[in-house]
Amino acid sequence: MVATTRSSIGSGFSVLMTNHDLATVEPHGAGEPPTGPPYRLEAVKLSKAYGQLTANHEVSLRVTSQSVHAVLGENGAGKSTLMKMLYGVEQPDSGQIRLDGVPVKLPNPKAAVAHGIGMVFQHFGLVPSLTAAENIALGVEPGRPWRIDKREILDSIGALSDAMGLHVDLKRPVARMSTAQQQRVEILKALYRGARVLILDEPTALLTPQERRALFDAVRRLTEAGTTVLFITHKLSEVAELADDVTILRRGHVVGHGRHADFNTAQLVELMVGGRPVTARRAPAPLPTAPKAASFTGLSVTGSQGREAVHGVSLDLREGEVCGLVGVDGNGQLEFLEGIAGIRPVTAGRIEIGGVALRRWTHRRARAAGLGYVPEDRLSAGVVPAFPIVDNMFADRITYGGYRRHGRLDKSRMRSEAVRLIEDFDIRCTGPLQPAERLSGGNIQKVVLAREISRGPKVLLVAEPTRGLDIGAAARIHEALADAAREGTAILVLSSDVDEVLAISSRICVFHEGRLVADLVNGDEVTAEIIGALMLGSAEDGPADSPAASPADVAPPAAGGGA
Amino acid sequence: MSASETIAVVPRQSGAWRRAVLRGGGRLAATVALAIIVIFVLLAMSADDPAAALGSLLSGPFTSSFRTGQWLSDSANLMLSGAAVAMVFRAGQFSLGAEGQILVGALAAGAAVLHLPSFPGVFVVGLTLGALAGFLFGLVPGLMKAYGGSDEIVSTLMLNYVATYGFALLINRYLQPASAGYPVSDFFDPAAFLPSLRIGQLTIGLALPFAIGCCVAVWYLINWTKTGFEMGAVGASVPFAQATGMRVRRSVWLSMALSGLIAGLAGAVIAEGSTHRLIVGLSANIGFDGILVALLTANRPLLIPLAAVAYGYIRTGGDIAQLSSGIPREVITTLQGFLILAVTARAPLAWIRHRAGRRRPAHGGPVIPGPAPLRAAASSQRTGS
Numbered sequence A: 001m002v003a004t005t006r007s008s009i010g011s012g013f014s015v016l017m018t019n020h021d022l023a024t025v026e027p028h029g030a031g032e033p034p035t036g037p038p039y040r041l042e043a044v045k046l047s048k049a050y051g052q053l054t055a056n057h058e059v060s061l062r063v064t065s066q067s068v069h070a071v072l073g074e075n076g077a078g079k080s081t082l083m084k085m086l087y088g089v090e091q092p093d094s095g096q097i098r099l100d101g102v103p104v105k106l107p108n109p110k111a112a113v114a115h116g117i118g119m120v121f122q123h124f125g126l127v128p129s130l131t132a133a134e135n136i137a138l139g140v141e142p143g144r145p146w147r148i149d150k151r152e153i154l155d156s157i158g159a160l161s162d163a164m165g166l167h168v169d170l171k172r173p174v175a176r177m178s179t180a181q182q183q184r185v186e187i188l189k190a191l192y193r194g195a196r197v198l199i200l201d202e203p204t205a206l207l208t209p210q211e212r213r214a215l216f217d218a219v220r221r222l223t224e225a226g227t228t229v230l231f232i233t234h235k236l237s238e239v240a241e242l243a244d245d246v247t248i249l250r251r252g253h254v255v256g257h258g259r260h261a262d263f264n265t266a267q268l269v270e271l272m273v274g275g276r277p278v279t280a281r282r283a284p285a286p287l288p289t290a291p292k293a294a295s296f297t298g299l300s301v302t303g304s305q306g307r308e309a310v311h312g313v314s315l316d317l318r319e320g321e322v323c324g325l326v327g328v329d330g331n332g333q334l335e336f337l338e339g340i341a342g343i344r345p346v347t348a349g350r351i352e353i354g355g356v357a358l359r360r361w362t363h364r365r366a367r368a369a370g371l372g373y374v375p376e377d378r379l380s381a382g383v384v385p386a387f388p389i390v391d392n393m394f395a396d397r398i399t400y401g402g403y404r405r406h407g408r409l410d411k412s413r414m415r416s417e418a419v420r421l422i423e424d425f426d427i428r429c430t431g432p433l434q435p436a437e438r439l440s441g442g443n444i445q446k447v448v449l450a451r452e453i454s455r456g457p458k459v460l461l462v463a464e465p466t467r468g469l470d471i472g473a474a475a476r477i478h479e480a481l482a483d484a485a486r487e488g489t490a491i492l493v494l495s496s497d498v499d500e501v502l503a504i505s506s507r508i509c510v511f512h513e514g515r516l517v518a519d520l521v522n523g524d525e526v527t528a529e530i531i532g533a534l535m536l537g538s539a540e541d542g543p544a545d546s547p548a549a550s551p552a553d554v555a556p557p558a559a560g561g562g563a
Numbered sequence B: 001m002s003a004s005e006t007i008a009v010v011p012r013q014s015g016a017w018r019r020a021v022l023r024g025g026g027r028l029a030a031t032v033a034l035a036i037i038v039i040f041v042l043l044a045m046s047a048d049d050p051a052a053a054l055g056s057l058l059s060g061p062f063t064s065s066f067r068t069g070q071w072l073s074d075s076a077n078l079m080l081s082g083a084a085v086a087m088v089f090r091a092g093q094f095s096l097g098a099e100g101q102i103l104v105g106a107l108a109a110g111a112a113v114l115h116l117p118s119f120p121g122v123f124v125v126g127l128t129l130g131a132l133a134g135f136l137f138g139l140v141p142g143l144m145k146a147y148g149g150s151d152e153i154v155s156t157l158m159l160n161y162v163a164t165y166g167f168a169l170l171i172n173r174y175l176q177p178a179s180a181g182y183p184v185s186d187f188f189d190p191a192a193f194l195p196s197l198r199i200g201q202l203t204i205g206l207a208l209p210f211a212i213g214c215c216v217a218v219w220y221l222i223n224w225t226k227t228g229f230e231m232g233a234v235g236a237s238v239p240f241a242q243a244t245g246m247r248v249r250r251s252v253w254l255s256m257a258l259s260g261l262i263a264g265l266a267g268a269v270i271a272e273g274s275t276h277r278l279i280v281g282l283s284a285n286i287g288f289d290g291i292l293v294a295l296l297t298a299n300r301p302l303l304i305p306l307a308a309v310a311y312g313y314i315r316t317g318g319d320i321a322q323l324s325s326g327i328p329r330e331v332i333t334t335l336q337g338f339l340i341l342a343v344t345a346r347a348p349l350a351w352i353r354h355r356a357g358r359r360r361p362a363h364g365g366p367v368i369p370g371p372a373p374l375r376a377a378a379s380s381q382r383t384g385s
């Protein structure tokens, strides 16, 4: 199968052909000096400091050819930093990078690409207005300098994407693509440039369960075809599913490495978070007498395509309730949340928060009425990357006139309160003035959560609360949500991770095709299978491969359990 | 696992501030030095006596106290215009309407003081009306963008034409004395002149301290007020501003209108302080040179006085050299173009820094080659201080 695959690539595409030939034709160890270990990619005692902060300390990594190597570690452990050094984005302060045993210098990504290394960043770098094919070929277009051979580009990329099972509409502009499609474009872009070592930084964080499975299939196909894959994840289930080897980082140090089979889950957790107990607490269901915090009646919400995405959904929230919103991606649950938040137009229905019904529902009014909102896309809507942590933390309060003294912003109070929140939420940073863009991905998420939880909302809307968070941080966020609920906040949590919803919510609402199809009290009898079947629109016979029936993720720890 | 061990001491505010100013100043000095080299090359090609020409260009403003006064007055006008531009750029709006707003402000001020009976302090009425007119003239494209989604670059540039020709037309219709052959009004009553201070031979207009005050006010607005914070956030990321409950539209129109207000003030100051009457070409391109001044400082209001004085020196020196040694106007204009290039084309600088290995791209991501977008330049200046 691999052979036929390759000949089909070979017909129109030479760059990749050569590279993959190289990778397969020269088996490691054949002509190599016997001393050199057959590692495809090797990092030897790489160190990297940002000012006072040591992001990587003598980190060594050995990646065997054609293997899948997972890099684990808590937020801010230095995983992305290590990958950036391997891709030439960051320069190590000391240490060495070897490819097939040969030391290489990677002063910039271009050099890394020339050495057959490709990387897909967590935050993509595609040009939105260009099509997939144009993005993929950008800068390495075949043909004469004055004439780009579009036909050849399409043919060769098409062959590549067919071979790897990475299907995208090559003529569609990237701006109109889903996250998963954009990720496929990024992977194709790396492969088109001849990547034989592919680095994926938290590739699954933004994917739905189905998309994740498609990605994993593609990764397996890639390794069969000779590519070596290095990926970062926080989910141990993904490690179990995909990885041959693992390396675990903590606070910039390697604390464990070896074949994945040599570790059990408990050991991995222990290594990642240093033995901290990891538990999630399910919020207790509030008494039926608890006052109503919010009520939504007959809401219809317009979706991105201009079509109605939510059809007349009604829902009441009581104080202290944690209500999980689940649904297969695109079934209206996100639009429902954004409609309540006032981010999307609500075309019909009535929203009441704390007994106050407002006529024109905007996000500003919603917040004034006591709403907190954690948006799905933290990097564009959650924070301003260039702003310091403190500005990001209090932006919502400043705009309502908070933190003012004698008519001007009280920056010293803002700073001291930011320091407190940084400690409460264990945000790894150099201080409140550090720009958000210098934080690790998970710590950016913590800044957003710190802002929204600390404003003490009556109703808190949270989309994907622990996306990109490590196990320990996820548990701490769950803890913080439970605390907020205990103080009377009604929380609506949207998560594509059914196990997370099962673990923390007192009530679960399932969306299907824009309607609320089930509204259950969470309990031990509610399982991922039941929810999964409901998500697919049938209570009786959920197919075996329903999204929720995939192996339970260890992060966050499942209360309901998986298949 | 407490975070305290990773939290370093908060950097002292004054230190960070001083460093920022030093960095800005150093960059400014480098740009100006480069400019002087280019001027000399240009002069060597175009003037009969390049050395003399350079001499009058470089020392012109100091050759008489009248010229020094002229330089400082021009600098004050540039400061106001630069402050107007920096303010709107910091808010992420690329309004290029300062030129038109200056004319509208001057017209309002001039019409008022020409028609009002003369009384001491009538100049204040002119300033107020000029500011108001500028505010309204900035508000128009602001509302167009906030509620109609029109592109502010296009609308403000078009409104500049409206202002330029409207200015001439209205003077011609209502204010031009019968004897004048082109659109120009009578001189104002001296009570409507901007007061000035005489130190020996040197006359310093009220405009200079006033303009510096305006720069400080813009700095204060941007850094220390809620409204300024909102403007900065909207300028940096509209989705973020929306998701934190900010009034995005208000911020858009308000920043453009406030910028118009400052530009309108600049117009009134030019009319009452420099030309003392309304005349076509009154703005002497101050509105566009304000963009240059703002870019020179990367939109830092506190550096604008410095940049304006430096650029005002070149402007005045150029005027003088043109008169005394016949350097063509084009040389000065070429120089201005060069300065804009030197300031806006950051790619070479970034490349040099990259070679020196001191800087990295901010957040991962494959770097897409191409000019650094203006928007990024305008929004990246925020610090916690």
Ligand SMILES: Nc1ncnc2c1ncn2[C@@H]1O[C@H](COP(=O)(O)OP(=O)(O)OP(=O)(O)O)[C@@H](O)[C@H]1O
Binding pocket: A050, A053, A055, A073, A074, A075, A076, A077, A078, A079, A080, A081, A082, A428, A429, A437, A438, A439, A440, A441, A442, A443, A468, A470, B362
């Ligand atoms: N440009 C930078 N300047 C200063 N510090 C930085 C910079 N980039 C990263 N850091 C710091 O280096 C540390 C390691 O960051 P890194 O992004 O490698 O973490 P990570 O392991 O990828 O975490 P996550 O799982 O949250 O993405 C963090 O403490 C982060 O704040």
Ligand SMILES: [Mg+2]
Binding pocket: A079, A080, A081, A201, A440, A441, A442
């Ligand atoms: Mg990371």
